[in-house]
Amino acid sequence: MSSKSSAGKAVAFLARPFHRDGAPTRLHPTSLWAEAANVASIYVAPVWEKVAAWLARCVRPVLSTVSVLGAVVMGAAVVLWILGAAFGWQEAKVAALLASVLLLIAIVFILGTSRYAVTLDLARTRVAVGDNAVGSIAVTNTSPRAVLPSALELPVGAATALFHLPRMKPEEVHEDLFTIPTTRRAVITVGPVRSVRADPLNLLRRQVLWTEPTDLFVHPRTTGLDGPAAGFLKDLEGLPTTELSSADVSFHALRDYVPGDDRRHIHWKTTARTGKLMVRQFEETRRAHMAVALSINTDEYEREEDFELAVSAAASLGRQAIKEARELSVVTQRGPIRCETGKNMLDDMTRIFGNTRRGNAVDLARTLSDVVPNASVVFFVVGSKVTPSQLRSAAASVPPGVRSFAIRCFSGAQSARANIADLTVLTLGDLGDLAAVLRKAVA
Template identity: 80%
Template sequence: MSMKSSASKVGEFLSRPFHSDGTPTRLHPASLTREASKVAGTYLGPGWAKAMGWLKRYVGPVLATISTLGFVVLGTAVLLWILGASYGWQEAKVAALLATVLLLIAIAFVLGKSMYAVKLDLARTRVAVGEHAVGSIAVENTSPRTVLPAALELPVGLATALFHLPTMKPGEIHEDLFTIPTTRRAVITVGPVRSVRADPLHLLRRQVLWTDPTDLFVHPRTTSLDGPAAGFLKDLEGLTTKDLSNSDIAFHALRDYVPGDDRRHIHWKTTARTGKLMVRQFEETRRSHMAVALSVNTDEYENDDDFELAISAAASLGRQAIKEHRELNVITQRGPIRCETGKNLLDDMTRLLGYNRRGTSVDLARTLTDAVPNASVVFFVVGSKVTPAQLRSAAASVPPGVRAFAVRCFTGAKSARANIADLTVLTLGDLSDLSMVLRKAIA
């Protein structure tokens, strides 16, 4: 076969259609590369995946035991061996031998297998800021022989607690108690408990996980609103409307009886006095429904303490509403907060983070109006940097007939009350003053 005929056949192959629908096309060099990649993936893929799985299973754990200093010593030993062998430097060989001996001694420290049964127990997984969070670690030697002293590490958030285990006989149990600081609202991950084997120079460090991590919720501080403040929030009859009804709770007036009226609503004393049937007429009511709009825009707060005060105030209002079995909605610029139970409310409040690129309180008020159209009482919990003009705009978003309050959180400020149009503005300087501030709202 001539070279010309071979070249023509190659050109014919490259120009012939290859799509399944018969669309004529030419095979581009990039397409050839993709096809080659597909072929390589088809035949090399299983082998590559198997090799990576083997490396991850066997080589990965070995490399994980080597510390940064261990890698430095290992690399130095290899380099010194090469220099000593290449140039005949006896000093390099001696130093390489010393580094190798150190690594072998470190390996002897981390070899072996410990058999423990470890139980991590938190007395409570939900506490309030300032309350004691207590836990315990119980370790049992489940091996048939005595184990040497060892160390256990317990990660607590970003910190790590260290527990020293003594020499333990078979079946012996060692228990340690610990406390966790709860000075700030947070979700703290406690655990997993891990045992650590390391050499004195910490060239190698081998750890084994014994428990699963546990989340500790440090809820925001809340205050009780019992007494006059609870009476202020409680509205068993709901808010009356201007719509008249023949059957409701709020009595409005008497009118003449017309056929079809419920005879149970006939006012017999008036009927006897006037000589004609008179029935009671009522104003329609709606069940009390409280909505809380909590601003998480940090630009509206002077500092972090003001932001925490706002979260605590909103959580206190929400807890009281849930306690009284009232309908409740709590929203922020990040979205709604779960309000099915007090635990859900406080858990979500604990996870809240402040942002300085979210909408303002005015935007939040408009969102609240759309999200909770049937609210009868509205609380705006905001920072001290929110201006009266912004509060006026927020109040303008509230439908007529809805009671609206703004709680300005300013740590250290004196409690006060002011009115901006139909909006009652309450200044809160300390969480313990919340009940008093609410009483001022009805004074």
């Protein structure tokens, strides 16, 4: 037997697993890397988890108290001490001593604990643009001793409000009121309330959170519409279909009686004249289904005010439909909006933001026809930059027999009405004119 074949058999024997089920053993690993990974998962991972937990529990709170200026002073103190000891520079030692004293004084300022009971209360968590959003912070000293004056911070969106607490006796309550500006549609995170201990130079800063954050929804402005959806639809009559029914509201014709028909629908006069039983046949009707397509492509709007006007107009139409218990669907380029309740719809309207990379009004119309195939009336709420040819293409996506309207939002423009084929185009310049503009559509 050659030496090459002998070596091959030896390698095959060493690679053969010890166990019969094919699992490699520690004496016969598949590779050194696999063995190292196995040892690391058994021994190193548990140790690292404990070290990470200790760092998060003990080290991170300490490091989080050091501000950027404090880190610079601390680093300078270390460097100056090294330079002074290495080269004998007395000036460096004096500067290092001064920096160390400043840090020690800062530590004294942040030491100690405060025992508070803090309550953050927003009068309303949902307001409209321009409404007053009022809240209060009530702080109770739960310590058996009096506490020194301190400060509380309240993050409100990207800003932070500062509240100064006076010296408080045990069980004393201090309350502050605040007002949140609601000039823009937004979801504002209020809180958490935090107490702050810091030195005069703000080298060290220790925070304690006392409450959970609360979301404040600033809904878009809406306006009421006169009458049932401005007189567009009538629930009682419904919209007739081509499907015949034996019982409904819309009478269609008479036919011969078939066993099983409801005898209440027998037309007795015709039965007496023809001598055979005749029953009424009806057309099925369906409840009005309003669909609103809101374009969020900001390239179609002249100004940001026009986009906000469009959001408010769409929200007003949806709110009126929900108020009258009509079926409603609201669609944007990002997809459908929840319309189960008025609160859900306005919450989703508040979260809407414009984007230039979204599809145009024509793409939105095609999406609407796919998402809401059974709509009985359609509103396209768009900007003033949408061209008549685009509106004509959008109207072509609407199934025949469905009433369609386009509301072009242009702040400051005069109310107007025009027709493009079967599409009624309305120009809206102010939200307060929406009801009047809709009345023009059926005038």
